[in-house]
Amino acid sequence: MGTQVPIQEGLFTWPSEDPRLIGSECNQCGAVLFPAQSGCPKCASDDTKHRELGKRGSLWTWTIQGFPPKAPPYAGDLENFEPFGVGYIELPGEVKVEARLTTADKDALKIGMEMDLQFLPLYVDDDGNEVITFAFSPAQEQ
């Protein structure tokens, strides 16, 4: 087994004891974005800094990806494809982040429910590394 590598450098802190999504914050107007970028779409300044985002948020909306995505670009397992949840998680005071969800059960998903950041393996790359992505799961205590 190879090592665990992030799906993209700079998307989240990795490796880390307590990995976080890396967004950016505008030094002029405070707007928060994900992933981090230069330039602020809210006030048009180019003065931004990196910001590690919160780990808990609420489910703003969701769907379930019911059919296998085209590959490329999709890199996940298509041979044993199982539907997966996708949603936007509103991180309070920061930004709404789009992510895979750890459940694809429509009855387990409710707009407004608390969600926690998770990291999980998505596929194994050509070098045998386990590629890690971020996702959100329903919080244990609702």
Next chain:
Amino acid sequence: MSTPEVAIVGIGMHPFGRTPERSGQEQGVYAVRKALADAGIEWKDVQFAFGGSAAAGAADTMVSKLGLTGLQFINVANGCATGGSALFSAYNTIASGAYDLGIAIGYDKHERGAFRVNTKAGGLGDWYGKNGLALTTQFFGMKINRYMQQHDISHSSLAKVSAKAFRNAEHNENAWRRQPIPEEQILESDMLSYPLTKFMFCSPAEGGVALLLARADKAHKYTDTPIYLNAAAVRSRRWGSFEVMSPWIAIDDGVGPTVDASKAAFEIAGMGPEDIDLAQLQDTEAGAEIMHLAENGFCEHGEQERMMQQGETEIGGRFPVNTDGGCLANGEPVGASGLRQVYENVLQLRGQAGKRQVPNDPKVAYTHVYGAPGISGVTILSR
């Protein structure tokens, strides 16, 4: 109402759907020849062209088939608003006084299945596609899912939108899917992206549309039934809007480009939603038609539930929507889709829509196109 400066004097269309024996460009050429015949003119009379396709090559190459007349031909590439942008550009070229007669052309030919998204071209990292997030279908599922909860829209109303589309298309020889489908079958078909099933989504397709535009004061040279273009407006997204292919949405809620384009078009035309007799609204999926009714100002949020259940948007209803079957029944050749809507409205305003003709002599019609990465185009036509 402001005095229109531009008129549509000829229209042409290549049927939508799948035509294996013709390239996308050939379907565009076919549409141009139909439009020329409709106006009774020749290609050499056309002074300028704006044309585009998303997946079927550069439109200006079609002069090698239509004739090398040396005209000004500008390619347009603006995602799902390509056709709308070609029309907008042609409209402004005439309104500016630069030329008297020109053409807007859109055509396309896509591979089967959901759109394969080029994340790089979309300004997104590779991780987004690898992760399984680069699907336009997810956005539509998520937008209507939230909207249904906020505004009490039922699954039954989604099914009614699709059922209407296929029923309207039955009487449209240019449409792709012309077989009526019962609501139960729509609801029970494969769940592609909750709450949207297979028959609630349009599919990428093929087809072409061409529209000849002239100065309004010269329109009668070409046709007895000029249709005036009172407004054409295109808008992109602002802070706080929720758009397709977004790894993030602003924490602040805002309105989308449809609201902005609609307001701009009504202002240019000097009209309001109450002046419109029928509309073609972007229906990438059934929920989009419902949400776009409100975003374009034709009802309050939530009112759609009653409108759908009571059939108010049927051809014989109070406010007919997507009379030609919309994207749901025509499919979406991206470059041509916005022009198809205008083509349908010209037929309706001329009274030439046959079995799907809106009754009571409609005088003003509206089109709305929406697409990635958050653009909308609106036109208002009158006779």
